[in-house]
Every structure is written in C-alpha cells, then in structure tokens.
Amino acid sequence: MERKKISFILNGKSQELHIQPWRTLLEIIREDLQLTGTKEGCGEGECGSCTVMMGDKTVNSCLVPAVEADNMEITTIEGLADGDNLDPIQEAFVSYAGMQCGFCTPGMIMSAKELLESNPNPNEEEIREGIAGNFCRCTGYTKIIESISAAAEGMQGGE
Amino acid sequence: MEDYSLIGKRIPRVDGRVKVTGEAKYAADYDMPGMLWCKMVRSPHPHARILNIDTSRAEKLPGVKAVCTGKDFGGWKWGWMPKTRDEPPLAVGKVRYLAEAVAAVAAVDEDTAEEAADLVKVEYEELPGVFDPEEAMKEGAPQIHDYVDNNLSWDFHMDFGDVEKGFAEADLVNEDRFETGRVITGFLEPPAAVALWDSSGITLWAAKQSPYFVYRHLAACFKMPLNKVRIIQPFIGGGFGGTKNDSQPGDFCAVLFSKMTGRPVKFVYNMQEVLMTCRRRHNMIIHNKMGMKKDGTITAMQSKVIADGGGYTAIGPLTMYLTGCMSTLPYKLPNFKHDAYRIFTNNPISAAMRGHGITHTRFAAEIQMEMMAKELGIDPIEVRLKNAITAPHETVNKVTVNSCGLKEGLETLAKDPRWEKRSKGQPGEGPVSHGVGISGTSYLGGAMQRGHQSCGAVVRLCEDGTIDYLTGATDCGQGSDTVLVQIIAEELGLRMEDVDIKRVDTAVTPCDAGSYGSRVTVMAGEAAQKAAQDVKGQLAGVAAEKWEADPQDIVFKNQQVYVKGSPEKAMPFRKLAQIACYSGSGAVIVGKGYSQYGIGLNDFDKGLGDSGTSYSFTSHLTEVDVDIETGFVKCTDMVIAHDCGKPLNPINVEAQNQGGAIQGMGQAMYEEFAMDHGKTLNPNLADYKMPLSPDVPNIEVVDILTEDASGPYGAKEASEGSIVSAPPSIVSAIHDATGIWFKEQPVTPEKIAMALRKKKE
Numbered sequence: 001m002e003r004k005k006i007s008f009i010l011n012g013k014s015q016e017l018h019i020q021p022w023r024t025l026l027e028i029i030r031e032d033l034q035l036t037g038t039k040e041g042c043g044e045g046e047c048g049s050c051t052v053m054m055g056d057k058t059v060n061s062c063l064v065p066a067v068e069a070d071n072m073e074i075t076t077i078e079g080l081a082d083g084d085n086l087d088p089i090q091e092a093f094v095s096y097a098g099m100q101c102g103f104c105t106p107g108m109i110m111s112a113k114e115l116l117e118s119n120p121n122p123n124e125e126e127i128r129e130g131i132a133g134n135f136c137r138c139t140g141y142t143k144i145i146e147s148i149s150a151a152a153e154g155m156q157g158g159e
Numbered sequence: 160m161e162d163y164s165l166i167g168k169r170i171p172r173v174d175g176r177v178k179v180t181g182e183a184k185y186a187a188d189y190d191m192p193g194m195l196w197c198k199m200v201r202s203p204h205p206h207a208r209i210l211n212i213d214t215s216r217a218e219k220l221p222g223v224k225a226v227c228t229g230k231d232f233g234g235w236k237w238g239w240m241p242k243t244r245d246e247p248p249l250a251v252g253k254v255r256y257l258a259e260a261v262a263a264v265a266a267v268d269e270d271t272a273e274e275a276a277d278l279v280k281v282e283y284e285e286l287p288g289v290f291d292p293e294e295a296m297k298e299g300a301p302q303i304h305d306y307v308d309n310n311l312s313w314d315f316h317m318d319f320g321d322v323e324k325g326f327a328e329a330d331l332v333n334e335d336r337f338e339t340g341r342v343i344t345g346f347l348e349p350p351a352a353v354a355l356w357d358s359s360g361i362t363l364w365a366a367k368q369s370p371y372f373v374y375r376h377l378a379a380c381f382k383m384p385l386n387k388v389r390i391i392q393p394f395i396g397g398g399f400g401g402t403k404n405d406s407q408p409g410d411f412c413a414v415l416f417s418k419m420t421g422r423p424v425k426f427v428y429n430m431q432e433v434l435m436t437c438r439r440r441h442n443m444i445i446h447n448k449m450g451m452k453k454d455g456t457i458t459a460m461q462s463k464v465i466a467d468g469g470g471y472t473a474i475g476p477l478t479m480y481l482t483g484c485m486s487t488l489p490y491k492l493p494n495f496k497h498d499a500y501r502i503f504t505n506n507p508i509s510a511a512m513r514g515h516g517i518t519h520t521r522f523a524a525e526i527q528m529e530m531m532a533k534e535l536g537i538d539p540i541e542v543r544l545k546n547a548i549t550a551p552h553e554t555v556n557k558v559t560v561n562s563c564g565l566k567e568g569l570e571t572l573a574k575d576p577r578w579e580k581r582s583k584g585q586p587g588e589g590p591v592s593h594g595v596g597i598s599g600t601s602y603l604g605g606a607m608q609r610g611h612q613s614c615g616a617v618v619r620l621c622e623d624g625t626i627d628y629l630t631g632a633t634d635c636g637q638g639s640d641t642v643l644v645q646i647i648a649e650e651l652g653l654r655m656e657d658v659d660i661k662r663v664d665t666a667v668t669p670c671d672a673g674s675y676g677s678r679v680t681v682m683a684g685e686a687a688q689k690a691a692q693d694v695k696g697q698l699a700g701v702a703a704e705k706w707e708a709d710p711q712d713i714v715f716k717n718q719q720v721y722v723k724g725s726p727e728k729a730m731p732f733r734k735l736a737q738i739a740c741y742s743g744s745g746a747v748i749v750g751k752g753y754s755q756y757g758i759g760l761n762d763f764d765k766g767l768g769d770s771g772t773s774y775s776f777t778s779h780l781t782e783v784d785v786d787i788e789t790g791f792v793k794c795t796d797m798v799i800a801h802d803c804g805k806p807l808n809p810i811n812v813e814a815q816n817q818g819g820a821i822q823g824m825g826q827a828m829y830e831e832f833a834m835d836h837g838k839t840l841n842p843n844l845a846d847y848k849m850p851l852s853p854d855v856p857n858i859e860v861v862d863i864l865t866e867d868a869s870g871p872y873g874a875k876e877a878s879e880g881s882i883v884s885a886p887p888s889i890v891s892a893i894h895d896a897t898g899i900w901f902k903e904q905p906v907t908p909e910k911i912a913m914a915l916r917k918k919k920e
Contacts (some may be wrong), residue, residue: 026200036188037181041347042430046844049347077181086179094175097810100818101636102178103348103396109179128852135844136346137397138636140821141852143814 006070010035011079026050026061028069029076037077037106041135048134051107052076057076058114060133077106080113089113089151098147100138108134112148121152164686164717165645166872169810170655171412172641174634183394186351186366187427194353197413197426200262200279200435202254204289205837206301209253209261209281217278219266219636222271225419226279227264227412235380236407243313243472245304246508247539248380248411250557253286255470255835255884256507257302263412265424266529276501290837292467292502293444297336303470303503310503313476316485317766319555320494325459333531335447337523337853338903339886341467343434343851344512345822348396348438350403351427352412358388360512361414366637369405369673374665376406377414381663385665392663398635400511401438404675407422408881424524434842435699438510439832441466441478441501444525447882448760452471453546455530462486462520468501469508473914474500474844477609478509481516486524487554489565489601489776490546495555505837506876511675513822514602514882516881517664521600523905525887531722531898532583539891542729543599550865557767560774560821562875564863568778569599571800571861577782580769586898589787594896598779598887603771603878605756606676613753614679615669615774616686618647618694620748622740624718626658626694626731631671632683633663638680638811638879645686645807646871652715669753680807681772684871689752697748739919756869773869775876776802779820782856785896790911792893794824802863804875812877813860819878823885825850 003018010033017032029035029052038061041049045060052061053075054068080087089112092098098151099105115122115130123131127148136137136144169390177183193479214226229251238244248260261278266272288304290296295310305308326332352365360383367373368392379387398404404626416424428437443466464482468475483497501509532542543565548554550563572578582597606612617629626646634640642659651657661668671683699713702720712723721729739748761768799816808810829848833840841847867873888903894900899914 001340031190035181037183038189039348040427041349042844044291044430044843044845047347049432063533077179081180086176092172093179097172097638097814099172099175099178100638101348102174102183102344102394102813103185103346103636105178106181112849125853131852132853135347135849135851136851137347137399137822138818139814140817140819140850140858141855142808142858145852149713149890 004067006067008069008071009073013073015148021067024062025064025066025069028066035076035078038107039103045158048111049104049107049158051110051134053110053114054119055117065075077109080109088154089116089148092147092154096147096150104134104136108144112151116152116155121156122153124149163649165649165655167805167809169557170641170645170808171658172638173644173655174640176224178200184560185396186353186393187363188351189364189393191423194423194425195265195267195416196269196272197409197416197424198263198265198276198406199260199408200276200281202250202261204254204258204283204285206286206351207254208286209250210282210284210788212262213280214262216280217275218269220275221279222267223264223275224267225265225416225551226262227415231381232318233417233447233827237376239474240476242417243476243655245306245907246473249407249752255441256505256649259470261410265416265420272807288505288837289918290504290506290744292465292504295502295504296495296500304507312472312501312503314501315483315497315499315766317495317497317556318575322459322461322494322496325494326450329458329576330453331535332448332450332836333450333527333904334446335527337447337526339443339519339522340826340830340904341438341439341442341834342830343437344399344401344828346397346399346403349428349430349433350407350409351412353425354417355423356414356417360389362389362391362877363410363414364391364393365410366393366395366403368395368633369632369675370633370663370665371673372404372444372669373406373410380411383412389654389664389666392633395633395635398674398828399513400515400675402675402757404511405438414418422570430538430844433846434847435839438473438508441475441509442469442514443519444644447519447523449531450914451535453530453535455535455542455593457490457492459904460486460524461493461496462523464499464520466501467509468503468507470503471508473508473510478511478516480763480766481770483518484556484558485517485601485603486520487556488560488774489548489599491548493555494552506834507839513675513819518883521820521883522886523920525598525600526890526900526902527749529891531708539597540569543569547599557770558769562773562804562865562867563776564776564865565599565776568776568800568802568863571863572597572780572798575798577780577796577798581895581920586896588878590793592787593898594783594785594892594894596781596867596888596895597890598778598884598891600880600884602876602880602883603683604677604775605768605772606678607772612672614671614686614758615753616683616690616751617669618690620694620735620736620740624657624736628658628660629668630660630683631668631866632685633662633674633680635674637679637815638808641681641682641811642680642807646684646687647691651695653718662742673741676771678864679877680874682756682872684874685754685756686752688871690750693752694748698735698739702740773804773867773875775880777882777884779888781888782894783889784898785893785911787915789906790909790915792828792911794889797856797858798861799858799881800861800863801880802865803877804865804867804870805873806862806877807872807874809862812862815878816881819881821850821855823882823887827886827889827904827906829907
C-alpha cells in the first residue's frame with residue numbers, strides 16, 4: 001500500500017511522516033509520535049477523550065484521517081505548558097479539583113482551550129456548551145465548570 | 160477541626176499536575192519493543208454449545224504468533240467464593256452470554272490481530288436462552304449452569320424480629336413492585352494491560368482498581384507463587400466497581416500469549432466490548448411490603464429481591480447480601496424480612512458498581528415510605544425525621560452505628576429555601592412543572608465482608624528527611640493518594656511535597672484488599688497513620704536521647720522537631736533524619752502499619768453484623784422542571800447534606816459527592832441498556848446515554864460533621880453515599896412535579912409523558 005507524506009506542526013515543531021492513508025490522527029499522535037496524553041475512549045467521536053486542536057478548532061482526533069493534518073497546526077495536551085509553567089487552564093484544573101481519574105482531562109482541557117480562545121469571558125451556560133462533547137464520569141462536571149470559570153477569570157487578570 | 164496543618168484542608172491533588180499535562184500513563188499508553196497485540200474472538204450467540212474451534216486459518220495469517228482457546232487454561236475457573244468459581248478465562252464447552260470470549264489471537268499489530276480473530280472458525284449448537292430472571296427461575300427454563308437448579312445463582316434469607324406482628328400493628332400496609340435498571344459503571348478508559356512473562360515470572364501493567372485481585376487470580380491460574388506475579392499500576396481511568404475490580408479474559412490471554420511467545424503482549428478493549436461484555440450493575444425487581452402507623456412510624460418491612468445475574472456469578476453473592484443487610488439503615492426498623500435471589504440468565508454478567516447492592520433496596524424503601532406518608536398526610540421530611548435513627552444505634556440485624564448526621568442533614572434541607580418551592584401536592588399544569596424532592600440514605604464505609612480486608616502501609620525515611628510511602632491501595636480517581644499523603648505529612652509535620660506516594664507494585668507494596676466499599680481513606684488511611692507514627696516514634700527516640708527528654712514530649716510540626724515546652728531544644732526534621740539515619744552503623748528507618756478497624760465478625764449467612772466500620776448518612780434535595788408535554792426532566796439543583804464524619808479534604812469530599820450524585824442521576828433518569836434476547840442494542844456512547852455537562856444541576860454540598868472514632872481523624876465514607884441518595888431524591892422530585900410515582904428506573908421522558916397522558920384520561 002502506498003504511503004502518503006504529510007507535514008504538519010505539532011506543538012510548535014515541524015513533523016514529516018509517511019503514513020498509510022487509512023490511519024487516524026489519533027493513531028499517529030499516540031503511536032508514531034508517542035504522545036500518549038491524548039486518550040482513546042470510545043474511538044467513535046462520542047466521548048471527547050481524544051480532543052486535540054487542529055488550527056484554531058478542536059477535533060475528535062479518532063475520527064480525523066491523519067492525511068487531513070497535512071499543512072495544519074496540531075496542538076495536543078503536551079503542547080500547552082511552557083516548560084514548567086502550566087497553561088492557566090491546567091493550573092485551574094489542579095487548583096479547583098477539575099479532574100479525578102484524569103482520563104477525560106486532556107480532551108476536556110483542549111475543549112476549554114478552544115472555548116477560552118474564542119470566548120475569553122464565557123458565562124456558565126457557555127462553559128457547559130463548550131465542553132458538551134466531552135464525557136466525564138467522575139466529577140459530575142461541577143468542578144470542571146468551576147475550573148474553567150476560574151481560568152477565564154485568571155486570564156482576564158481577575159482573582 | 161483540631162489544629163491540623165493539612166487534615167481538613169482543601170489540598171490540591173498530588174496527581175493533579177501529571178494528569179493535566181498528559182504525562183500520567185494509563186495501561187493503554189504502555190508500549191514495548193517486540194510487543195504483540197491480543198484480540199478476543201467472541202460468541203455471536205447468547206447460549207450455545209461450542210462444538211469445534213478451528214484456529215488453522217488464523218494461525219496461517221502472516222504476523223500471527225499465537226492463538227489460544229479455553230482448553231489452554233487447564234480447566235481453571237475463578238469466582239468470588241470457592242463454591243461459585245464458575246467463570247473460565249475463555250468459554251469451555253459452552254457460551255452463556257452474547258460476545259463471551261471463546262478464543263484469542265496474538266499478532267504483530269492490532270490490525271493483523273483483528274483480521275486473525277475473524278479467521279477463527281467456531282462451530283456452535285445454539286441452545287434456547289433465557290433472558291428474564293423471573294422466567295429463568297421457573298421450573299423447565301433453560302439451564303445455564305449444571306451446578307445449580309433453576310438458575311439460582313445465589314440466595315439470601317434474612318429474618319429479624321417478627322414481620323407479621325409488625326404488619327398487624329400497622330395502620331397502613333402497602334405492597335409495591337420496584338425495578339432498577341441495567342446500567343454500567345461508565346469509566347472512559349477501557350480495560351487494558353500489557354503482560355510480560357520472563358524468568359522473573361509474570362509482570363502485568365493493568366488498568367485495575369484493585370490490583371491484588373488479578374495478582375491472586377494470575378497466581379492461581381498459572382500455578383505461580385505470589386512472588387513471581389507482579390502487577391504494576393499505571394494511572395487508572397475510572398473504576399466504579401465491577402470490571403476493574405476483577406480480572407478480564409484479556410488479562411489471562413495476554414499473560415498466556417507472553418508465556419507462549421516470550422514477547423510482551425497488550426490488549427485494549429474497545430468501547431463496544433466494554434458495553435457488551437463488561438460487568439454491569441444488577442438490574443433488580445424488588446417486591447416491597449411496608450407497615451406504617453398513622454403517625455408515620457414504620458413497623459415492619461419485607462422485601463423480595465430478584466436480580467438478573469447474567470451468565471456467571473462474579474461478585475454477585477455480596478451484591479445480594481448488601482441488598483439486605485443495609486436495609487435496616489437509616490430508619491428504625493424493628494421487624495425485617497428479606498429474601499434475595501440472584502438468577503442466572505443469558506445476559507452479560509452483573510456485578511458490583513458504586514453504591515453496591517444498597518442502591519436498589521434503598522430506592523424501593525425510600526419511595527414506598529414517602530408514598531405511604533403521603534397517603535397518611537405526613538410531610539416527606541416529617542416521616543423521615545420520625546423514623547431516622549440517632550447514634551448510638553444497633554439495628555435489628557446488629558449493625559452498629561456510632562455516629563449519625565441524618566437528622567441534622569434532613570433539618571438542614573428542611574430549612575433550605577428551595578424546599579419551600581415544592582408543589583406540596585399541587586403540581587403545576589404546565590408547560591413546565593416544578594418539583595422538589597428529598598431522600599435520606601445511608602452507606603457503609605470501610606467494607607468488611609469475608610476474607611482479607613486489611614490495608615498495609617510502609618513509610619520509608621530518606622536521609623534528607625523526605626519520605627517514600629508504599630501502599631497497596633489504588634487511587635482510581637477518587638483522590639485517595641492525596642488524602643493518604645496528607646495523613647503521612649500531617650503525622651510527621653511535613654509538607655505534601657516531602658512525601659512521595661509510589662505507584663502500586665505488588666513486588667514492593669504491601670498487599671491490599673482493593674478500592675471498593677468506600678474503604679481506602681478509612682483503612683489505608685489508618686495504615687498510613689500507623690506507619691507514619693511508627694517512623695515518628697523511632698525518630699522521637701533518637702531526639703529524646705539527644706535532648707534527654709521524654710519521647711512523648713517530642714513534637715513534629717512545620718518541618719521542625721522540638722521538645723514540648725523547651726523551644727531551645729529544636730532542629731529541622733531534615734537534620735533529625737540525618738542524625739537518625741547516620742547513627743551507629745547507619746540505621747534503616749522504616750515504619751509499618753496496618754488497619755485493624757476491618758477485623759470484625761459478621762455472619763454472612765444470616766445477614767448479621769457490621770458490613771462496614773462506620774456508616775455515612777446522606778440527605779439529598781433535588782429540584783426538577785418537568786415538561787408536561789414531552790416528559791423531559793431538567794434537574795436544576797441539588798443540595799447534598801452529607802455526613803462523612805470529618806472531611807479530611809473537603810474539596811475532594813465535595814467532588815466525590817457531586818460525581819456520585821450525577822452517576823446516580825444518569826441511572827435514575829436515562830441510562831439503560833436496551834436488550835433483545837441477550838443482545839445489547841445500544842453498545843455505544845451515543846445510544847447509551849450518560850450525563851453531559853449541560854444536563855447536570857448546580858450541586859451544593861453541605862458537610863454534616865459528626866464524631867466517629869472508627870476512622871482516621873474521624874473520617875467516614877464519602878464516595879458512594881450520593882449515588883444511593885440521588886435516585887430516590889430525583890423520583891421524589893418528579894412526583895412532586897407530576898403527582899405520579901415512578902417505581903421503575905430509569906424514569907425516562909417516554910414513561911413520564913405516557914403516565915401524564917394516562918392520568919389526564
């Protein structure tokens with residue numbers, strides 16, 4: 001089977017891969033590039049555990065053919081922190097108990113990232129909608145919503 | 160709270176950082192050179208005899224390294240009790256539920272393994288199946304196992320006081336049929352493991368909330384001594400009981416394949432396999448009979464419980480035990496009779512899930528009590544306060560309660576302005592009707608039922624004054640690692656960052672019963688406290704000698720050690736650690752501790768005695784808006800007044816209460832497997848509906864503080880109470896909004912719309 005060459009930016013670094021055309025973005029992130037922070041829950045685009053940013057939008061990477069990443073900029077959970085400095089959303093999830101088992105957390109944080117980039121000051125309803133594609137079985141969402149709200153406030157320079 | 164530095168504080172999780180950066184590795188994230196992929200071959204029939212398995216085509220496929228079938232496990236079977244060991248790693252002779260694993264393949268990559276699995280040819284002779292437990296109990300029903308008659312997997316009979324006398328004393332005796340639904344734990348991380356068999360024995364990196372179960376199972380199955388079985392814990396993506404408390408066919412097959420090929424072998428179930436084959440909550444039919452006096456006093460209760468057990472026993476006997484032994488809490492019940500039947504069917508296996516056993520019968524009793532109170536004109540809070548126990552209390556089946564915050568919880572809800580918003584029997588006419596409901600329930604903490612129940616801890620002092628902490632207890636998300644580190648650091652006067660909790664590794668961590676029955680904080684916490692105190696005692700001895708003081712007077716606080724009342728006799732903890740470690744020929748300072756709360760006696764056959772070390776009490780208010788046209792329910796607010804004794808980490812306690820309540824809301828309102836002749840019709844997360852963020856109410860958690868000596872620093876259960884309290888609270892609220900009692904979970908919009916239409920006619 002002919003392999004296809006794709007080039008893209010992953011977490012700020014250029015990547016070039018020769019891939020079989022049926023492989024998903026999730027597979028190449030986890031297997032070829034060994035970034036296992038992005039999780040596979042259902043593999044059917046329902047649970048949101050595999051959420052990554054493609055350009056300025058989030059996608060369920062389990063549903064995206066990897067060839068679509070060609071010439072795109074991809075950001076995964078590993079790309080958020082700057083060295084030891086966590087992204088404010090990550091900080092808030094730690095401070096406000098926004099995670100329990102942590103399996104949904106990378107995808108949840110990526111959805112929050114997209115939300116706050118497009119709407120830096122969301123109200124509670126908008127936060128709920130912003131993460132409506134991400135299942136969490138542990139938290140009942142309350143502390144996730146509080147974490148995102150606190151992150152938004154912090155990024156606005158508030159308390 | 161006493162003057163603690165860390166206990167009782169809102170301390171962030173110790174695993175928070177690795178979880179938000181993606182660094183935390185889960186079982187499926189492990190990858191090894193030369194690793195093979197294991198895939199299961201599953202039965203297309205719910206009940207069939209296996210006539211022949213032809214693996215030749217699969218074996219010939221390039222890239223396939225091994226194929227195994229049930230016979231390769233030498234007849235070994237497992238189960239919770241010696242007499243219920245009925246489940247083989249792969250089906251032998253016949254299959255008892257649809258998609259049961261009958262064979263497995265190992266290949267160089269996942270795609271090849273999948274292709275090979277399709278090439279295994281199994282010949283079956285289909286057998287008539289039985290899918291309804293009430294049908295399966297009947298004489299002449301298809302028999303699923305040879306070792307029992309009439310598909311009776313397990314039964315319990317409890318009889319305390321004199322129910323007939325109790326019913327005779329009552330002014331009102333009601334009988335109702337209740338039903339709880341077919342739901343699943345709903346973890347997002349599918350079961351997965353990497354197995355390696357080499358000269359050091361078996362090593363398994365597995366997604367297990369109770370790794371010592373699979374440790375014992377693998378030792379027994381492969382006839383290996385325990386020191387040759389090593390389970391190393393990755394991070395765990397949610398547990399909630401059942402599947403991840405037990406072994407999976409994939410675990411056994413991956414280990415066998417590694418033995419056969421000498422290579423590491425990995426399996427990861429997909430979500431369809433999870434939803435079709437993993438252990439579910441038992442769905443139960445509860446025939447409940449209750450007697451009540453005019454003033455609301457409950458005189459007697461009699462329950463007959465029929466549970467759909469599915470194809471194998473698993474932990475089902477304990478489930479049935481819990482449906483009965485905890486029915487005598489949290490309301491005074493002088494006369495109680497309980498008959499519980501777990502029935503084999505050709506459905507997927509039922510087992511434990513958060514709120515184990517108790518959620519079913521408490522739902523029935525709670526709703527029936529409120530229904531009867533309504534008939535007698537008694538307010539829902541009043542009937543509960545009338546019957547609520549107060550501590551100390553011993554139930555008719557000798558469950559002993561040393562602390563109880565139920566009355567205070569109910570009174571807190573009664574004073575809440577939201578309680579005044581209820582319709583009080585005058586439901587609105589629509590389009591949206593508002594309702595408020597309550598419940599008052601109890602759950603056990605520190606489960607102690609049969610077998611090994613203790614927890615151990617080892618605290619190792621490093622010469623720079625930092626601590627290595629070894630525990631066999633697993634944090635599958637509930638936050639126990641954080642609480643356990645808080646305990647160690649508190650005892651030694653250290654900071655959180657001075658204590659490093661190691662991942663569970665059965666080669667080095669002390670044996671632990673597991674993470675179930677709300678036992679980790681209580682029991683692993685006690686062990687941690689004792690192990691830290693052991694180290695503290697050894698260090699105090701060294702300090703006392705140096706300062707010529709009484710070891711009892713040595714204080715450990717704020718990373719300092721000093722003599723009480725003599726501030727000049729002080730030094731940093733780090734300095735004392737150095738002195739102690741370098742003393743003499745070089746001392747090794749290790750502390751050990753184990754829990755003793757759990758060592759009690761209960762009579763499992765009669766349902767007598769304590770099933771936990773202590774009991775939590777949850778008072779739960781729910782507000783709903785019901786769309787009278789569509790039956791759609793929006794749960795808008797919840798208030799959970801929870802008595803967990805003393806919350807050791809209040810933010811964690813809130814988080815546990817909130818998560819449990821929403822899991823309970825899912826099962827009360829919409830989660831349900833649709834079944835057709837043993838086939839799960841909705842094995843995906845689009846059709847099996849779990850709550851998402853827009854669905855959940857605002858949840859306020861109120862800590863009801865009580866004093867209980869039976870947990871470290873007075874801690875009781877905090878992880879399961881709200882999954883028991885949520886369903887009756889929601890159903891009570893829906894009744895308030897509609898005037899209709901719903902006795903079958905889930906209470907879906909369809910059921911509500913149909914009932915409202917019927918009521919109108």
